[in-house]
Amino acid sequence: MDVTPPVILGDEPGTFPYSVLTERHPAIIDQVRAALPYGPDRQAALDALLHDCTKGVIEPLPADAHDRDRWREWGTDTYAGRPWTDVPWLWSESYFYRRLLGAVGYFTPGTWQGVDPFRPAKLAELDSPETDEELSALDGLAALSPDERDRALLHGSLWGNRADLGFRLSAADGTAASGTPPLVADDSAALWSLLPPAPAAPLLCLIADNAGRELIPDLLLIAHLLGQGRVERAVLHVKPHPYFVSDATPADVLDALRRLRTAPGAARSYGDTLWAALTDGRLAVRAHPFSCAPLPYERMPGDLREEWARATLTILKGDLNYRRLVGDRKWPPTTGFADVTDWFPGPVAALRTLKSEVITGLDAGTETALTAAEGQRWRTSGSHALIQVRR
Numbered sequence: 348m349d350v351t352p353p354v355i356l357g358d359e360p361g362t363f364p365y366s367v368l369t370e371r372h373p374a375i376i377d378q379v380r381a382a383l384p385y386g387p388d389r390q391a392a393l394d395a396l397l398h399d400c401t402k403g404v405i406e407p408l409p410a411d412a413h414d415r416d417r418w419r420e421w422g423t424d425t426y427a428g429r430p431w432t433d434v435p436w437l438w439s440e441s442y443f444y445r446r447l448l449g450a451v452g453y454f455t456p457g458t459w460q461g462v463d464p465f466r467p468a469k470l471a472e473l474d475s476p477e478t479d480e481e482l483s484a485l486d487g488l489a490a491l492s493p494d495e496r497d498r499a500l501l502h503g504s505l506w507g508n509r510a511d512l513g514f515r516l517s518a519a520d521g522t523a524a525s526g527t528p529p530l531v532a533d534d535s536a537a538l539w540s541l542l543p544p545a546p547a548a549p550l551l552c553l554i555a556d557n558a559g560r561e562l563i564p565d566l567l568l569i570a571h572l573l574g575q576g577r578v579e580r581a582v583l584h585v586k587p588h589p590y591f592v593s594d595a596t597p598a599d600v601l602d603a604l605r606r607l608r609t610a611p612g613a614a615r616s617y618g619d620t621l622w623a624a625l626t627d628g629r630l631a632v633r634a635h636p637f638s639c640a641p642l643p644y645e646r647m648p649g650d651l652r653e654e655w656a657r658a659t660l661t662i663l664k665g666d667l668n669y670r671r672l673v674g675d676r677k678w679p680p681t682t683g684f685a686d687v688t689d690w691f692p693g694p695v696a697a698l699r700t701l702k703s704e705v706i707t708g709l710d711a712g713t714e715t716a717l718t719a720a721e722g723q724r725w726r727t728s729g730s731h732a733l734i735q736v737r738r
């Protein structure tokens with residue numbers, strides 16, 4: 348008997364996925380219009396997308412789209428003609444961002460080719476006083492014990508996932524929650540045991556999520572692990588093009604590096620470590636097309652499978668990567684994390700703040716306590732976090 352629970356769809360009014368499709372996506376179209384002075388042709392394409400994604404059905408990509416065949420394989424052949432809310436939520440959200448880039452001319456020769464519609468918001472975040480504060484806090488790390496420093500940098504990367512520009516659009520008060528409650532699952536001891544101080548792990552892969560205030564602590568963690576000799580080589584996976592509002596692209600990595608290297612104090616030396624590691628090849632940045640696929644990682648292509656099989660550890664950051672890792676399904680929360688990730692080709696860790704319904708690996712007491720205190724809101728509020736590891 349097949350006991351795999353159903354994939355999450357966006358078809359139930361009143362649910363979080365439904366609100367993302369029907370409210371957040373229109374709000375993102377407005378945000379993009381306000382961010383850059385798109386001309387009448389682009390405005391009309393955005394009008395058409397707004398109509399399509401709220402009142403229309405899924406349309407295939409235009410015949411001349413460079414990635415039309417890839418998207419046919421990824422699902423447009425199956426889903427074309429269906430309402431956006433009736434297909435897997437993971438798929439419809441991802442397709443929305445592909446269509447948005449098409450509407451603003453990101454892929455077509457002309458003024459807007461290659462222009463990230465989310466860049467103004469990303470830069471504003473990167474240059475904000477909050478980022479200054481986070482960078483100056485690095486000066487205090489030297490006074491900590493090695494264990495405390497490890498923990499601070501790991502938790503910095505974990506909680507950096509709360510800084511997500513798309514998520515803030517629909518957070519109740521316009522900001523992400525503050526304060527850091529205890530983790531709902533914490534396998535950090537297993538994570539550190541995979542990355543002992545010596546011998547150095549030959550390869551760490553970190554699959555990044557958001558740019559700006561999440562990517563900076565991800566880079567700091569990588570710099571720390573390289574600097575400590577826990578890791579010989581690291582590969583940072585980012586998105587090949589703008590995605591889910593604030594997801595990191597190669598250009599965002601360069602912006603983050605610039606931010607670190609122009610900061611005073613310890614931040615600058617972390618930036619210098621990263622610069623050196625990039626130039627001598629100990630750190631590589633990779634932007635694989637599958638990073639923007641609307642599919643679970645279980646369907647990863649052979650080259651990624653091969654790389655992640657070689658890695659001592661692959662760390663996946665954030666909510667969307669978690670959804671893609673465990674399958675975006677209605678798992679009972681106590682389903683074993685190791686059971687749903689047993690197909691992953693090597694040891695894998697998830698560092699995620701909880702921003703969508705899917706969850707695995709909780710113990711029954713934790714689930715009961717969270718639900719008693721908050722109803723189901725703990726699943727989506729972004730105020731809880733986890734570190735889960737499968738060796």
Ligand SMILES: O=P(O)(O)OC[C@H]1O[C@](O)(CO)[C@@H](O)[C@@H]1O
Pocket residue numbers: 367440508511513514556557591664665666667668670700702703
């Ligand atoms: O930036 P993160 O942590 O991947 O979160 C993005 C999340 O926001 C959403 O777009 C809506 O919650 C989810 O689809 C996604 O899981």
